[in-house]
Amino acid sequence: xxxxxxxxxxxxxxxxxxxxxxxxxxxxxxxxxxxxxxxxxxxxxxxxxxxxxxxxxxxxxxxxxxxxxxxxxxxxxxxxxxxxxxxxxxxxxxxxxxxxxxxxxxxxxxxxxxxxxxxxxxxxxxxxxxxxxxxxxxxxxxxxxxxxxxxxxxxxxxxxxxxxxxxxxxxxxxxxxxxxxxxxxxxxxxxxxxxxxxxxxxxxxxxxxxxxxxxxxxxxxxxxxxxxxxxxxxxxxxxxxxxxxxxxxxxxxxxxxxxxxxxxxxxxxxxxxxxxxxxxxxxxxxxxxxxxxxxxxxxxxxxxxxxxxxxxxxxxxxxxxxxxxxxxxxxxxxxxxxxxxxxxxxxxxxxxxxxxxxxxxxxxxxxxxxxxxxxxxxxxxxxxxxxxxxxxxxxxxxxxxxxxxxxxxxxxxxxxxxxxxxxxxxxxxxxxxxxxxxxxxxxxxxxxxxxxxxxxxxxxxxxxxxxxxxxxxxxxxxxxxxxxxxxxx
Ligand code: ADP
Ligand code: MG
Numbered sequence: 001x002x003x004x005x006x007x008x009x010x011x012x013x014x015x016x017x018x019x020x021x022x023x024x025x026x027x028x029x030x031x032x033x034x035x036x037x038x039x040x041x042x043x044x045x046x047x048x049x050x051x052x053x054x055x056x057x058x059x060x061x062x063x064x065x066x067x068x069x070x071x072x073x074x075x076x077x078x079x080x081x082x083x084x085x086x087x088x089x090x091x092x093x094x095x096x097x098x099x100x101x102x103x104x105x106x107x108x109x110x111x112x113x114x115x116x117x118x119x120x121x122x123x124x125x126x127x128x129x130x131x132x133x134x135x136x137x138x139x140x141x142x143x144x145x146x147x148x149x150x151x152x153x154x155x156x157x158x159x160x161x162x163x164x165x166x167x168x169x170x171x172x173x174x175x176x177x178x179x180x181x182x183x184x185x186x187x188x189x190x191x192x193x194x195x196x197x198x199x200x201x202x203x204x205x206x207x208x209x210x211x212x213x214x215x216x217x218x219x220x221x222x223x224x225x226x227x228x229x230x231x232x233x234x235x236x237x238x239x240x241x242x243x244x245x246x247x248x249x250x251x252x253x254x255x256x257x258x259x260x261x262x263x264x265x266x267x268x269x270x271x272x273x274x275x276x277x278x279x280x281x282x283x284x285x286x287x288x289x290x291x292x293x294x295x296x297x298x299x300x301x302x303x304x305x306x307x308x309x310x311x312x313x314x315x316x317x318x319x320x321x322x323x324x325x326x327x328x329x330x331x332x333x334x335x336x337x338x339x340x341x342x343x344x345x346x347x348x349x350x351x352x353x354x355x356x357x358x359x360x361x362x363x364x365x366x367x368x369x370x371x372x373x374x375x376x377x378x379x380x381x382x383x384x385x386x387x388x389x390x391x392x393x394x395x396x397x398x399x400x401x402x403x404x405x406x407x408x409x410x411x412x413x414x415x416x417x418x419x420x421x422x423x424x425x426x427x428x429x430x431x432x433x434x435x436x437x438x439x440x441x442x443x444x445x446x447x448x449x450x451x452x453x454x455x456x457x458x459x460x461x462x463x464x465x466x467x468x469x470x471x472x473x474x475x476x477x478x479x480x481x482x483x484x485x486x487x488x489x
Contacts, residue, residue, distance in 0.1 A: 007244050015240045016217050017175050018167035018206040022160050023192040024136065025068045029376040031135045031159035032059030032102060032287070039198060043152035051157035057288055061086075064110070065159035066290060068191035069133050071302050072161060072211055073110030074129050075185055075307055080297050081107050084133075086284040091277050094151050095138030103134035105281050109161075109292070115185075116309060117177040118327070125147060127166040136160050139199075143377030160270075167206065167217060169407070171235035179203055179229055188308055188333045203232055207239040208253065217291050218243070224265050227258050235260040239267050277401075311336055319349040329479035330358045334371035338378055346382040348389055359403055359440050374409035376403075396421050397471050427474040430463070432481045435473065439464045440485060448484055459481070 030037045033050035042443040049057035070208075087105035110131035116123050163182060167174045181364045183201060186192035193200050208220035223239055226232045238260075243253050255273040259269050260266075306314070309331040315326035315336075335356060342352045364371060384402060387393045392415075393402060405417050418424055426432060439461060440447050450457045458479075465478045 005030075007241070007248055008246060010244055012211055012213075013209045013212060013240075013244050014212045015171060015236070016167050016208045016210060016220075017169035017171075018165050018220075019163075019169070019175060019178060020165075020204040020222075021163045021179065022136075022205070023072075023163065023186050023194075023204040024201070025159040025191055026193055026200075027062055027064045027068065027159055029062060029064075030157035031062050031065045031133070033157060034159060037158045038198070041154050043150070043154065046154040047156075051097070051153060059102065061287060061290055062159060064212050065133060066292070068159075068189075068299060069109045069131060069161050070292070070297060071189045071191055072163070072186065072306060073131055074297070074301055075189055076110070076115050076131070076163070078110035078113030078128060078131060080292055081109050081111065082292055083107065084109055084290040084292065085131075086287045086290075087281050089279045089281055090286050091279060093137065093140075094149065095156065096138045097138075097152065097153070097156070101135060101137060101387070102284055102287070102393065104132035106215060108132035115178065115181055116254075117174065117181050119174050119177045121323075122125075122331060124168075124174065126168045126174075129164045129166050130160050131163045134160050134162060147384075160187045162425060167220075172240070174232045175205060175236055176229060179232055183229070184331060188305065199227075202226075203238055205232060205239070207236055207243070209240055209243045209247070213401060219255055221253065221255065221267075222257045223260055224257060224270070227262070231260060231262050234262075234265050235267060238265055242267065250476075251443040253260075300409075305333065308333075308336070315339075319343055321349065321353060324352045325357065328390050329353065332371055338374070342378040342382055345379065346385050347387055349386070351385045355385065355403075359399055363407065376406050377410070380406055380410065380414055387414055387418060391425060391427065391474065393418055393425050394472070396474060397425070401471070422470075423472060424475045426469055426472045427477050429477055429481055432469070432473055432478050433485070435468050436461075436478070436481050436485050437464055439468065447486065458486075461486070 013023070027037055029035060030051060035048040035051060036046040038046070050059050070080055084104065085107050086102050088100040089103050089105075090100040092099060103319050107444055108130035111129065113128040113131075116125050134153050136158040138151055138156040141150045141152070144150055165178070167268045168334045169178060171292055183194045185195040186201065191362075195201065203226050205226065206220045207223060208218040208434060210216065210218040221239060221243070223235045226235055239258070246253060257270045258267040259270050261268060292438060312323070312326040315321045315329060316323060321329075330336050339352060339356055342356070343349055346352050364374060384398055384406065386399050387402075388395055401421065402414060402418055405421060406412070406414060409417060412420075443461075443464075446457055446460060450461075462475070462479065462480055465473055465482060466475070
């Protein structure tokens with residue numbers, strides 16, 4: 001259950017939120033060794049001396065991780081660090097055999113950027129403080145064996161970027177929108193699969209509240225273990241309410257790390273600042289600084305795909321799309337590409353958008369399918385749109401019968417299938433006239449009521465005409481014939 005306590009003075013407070021997002025980079029090998037970084041292997045099969053911390057094992061830096069981090073930095077308007085020094089962050093834990101995590105401390109690879117988000121139709125800019133590169137730790141599982149914690153070290157050494165915002169968000173909705181934007185972006189750039197359930201994308205939320213007229217931010221708590229975007233929102237909402245309650249009851253917020261309990265929608269304390277570890281950071285002596293030249297950055301920039309935000313603006317101006325449609329099409333790169341291809345051969349842009357955002361998208365959703373695997377080519381879909389525009393088939397038949405048939409037999413063109421399945425629209429007024437005559441004859445009472453002024457019965461008759469024609473009667477022609485016959489005795 002969500003905490004729904006209503007505090008009368010809640011409206012006097014302003015929530016302040018900063019997010020730290022960890023994204024696992026989809027490189028083939030780990031960040032400081034050639035060990036496989038692929039997800040899903042048998043536990044403890046993707047290991048080597050480097051991630052096991054064997055004495056004398058020497059790390060080396062995976063250039064692909066650098067390229068991916070720089071892509072993200074450029075996509076979020078960051079500056080790129082020229083001289084990158086790695087650092088050791090020391091702590092003891094079973095899933096970290098080395099006794100330290102290799103990370104970046106003073107020289108994050110990217111810094112000083114921003115990302116624009118859309119909240120209820122308004123654009124808001126969220127500043128990004130830094131993006132740094134680091135290695136992941138192994139994975140501890142506490143709930144498989146009742147007596148033991150199980151450790152899988154396959155994940156130890158997998159590359160991560162940590163993306164840290166300034167405390168610029170003011171509501172759970174803004175945090176939700178920011179996180180969704182980051183998820184979209186890492187997928188778009190092809191640097192991370194963005195999968196929260198598998199832990200490829202993780203988020204910690206720093207939350208504080210202050211009185212609206214206060215000059216300073218309040219003390220913050222950091223909430224961890226947010227394993228879905230919905231839980232991110234729930235956790236922030238709960239945390240804001242909790243902090244206001246504490247303050248209203250004369251208490252103080254202590255700086256602490258809290259965990260979210262998804263079952264009852266609350267957060268609980270893990271540790272306070274006083275028992276925070278001293279990580280004893282120092283420069284990693286086994287890795288020389290990574291120097292990033294302007295030429296290297298320019299080369300990556302030249303190979304970047306058009307970003308969703310830019311594409312959205314382009315779609316609005318080039319095809320005259322509404323912001324909502326343009327945004328829908330740029331949620332995913334493969335979808336945007338499909339649209340561009342479709343728009344290239346189908347002049348009816350609005351129809352192209354509607355088919356993609358409604359029929360195609362719900363088919364993908366229902367089947368848990370990615371756009372890349374969608375069976376109907378853009379050429380075939382263009383064929384279907386043209387059949388509708390030319391009046392050869394009607395829209396209802398196209399969406400309820402032809403489109404599903406095309407999904408089953410994607411190799412056949414729209415027109416061939418429409419003929420095979422007898423879906424071609426019937427516009428012949430004499431054929432329609434016969435159908436209408438039969439119906440009017442079978443319903444004398446309704447005919448009389450219509451003639452006496454119950455004009456809404458037109459829908460009733462149209463329904464019967466469409467049914468009798470198995471849906472293929474041209475609705476315009478049918479309406480005309482029907483009204484003619486109803487009005488002239
Ligand atoms: P630390 O080094 O202790 O992690 P940072 O200054 O790096 O602290 O901040 C970590 C995160 O906390 C950032 O995302 C930042 O935006 C956020 N943050 C800092 N102060 C506040 C605050 N008062 N309320 C909410 N979030 C905050
Ligand atoms: Mg931090």
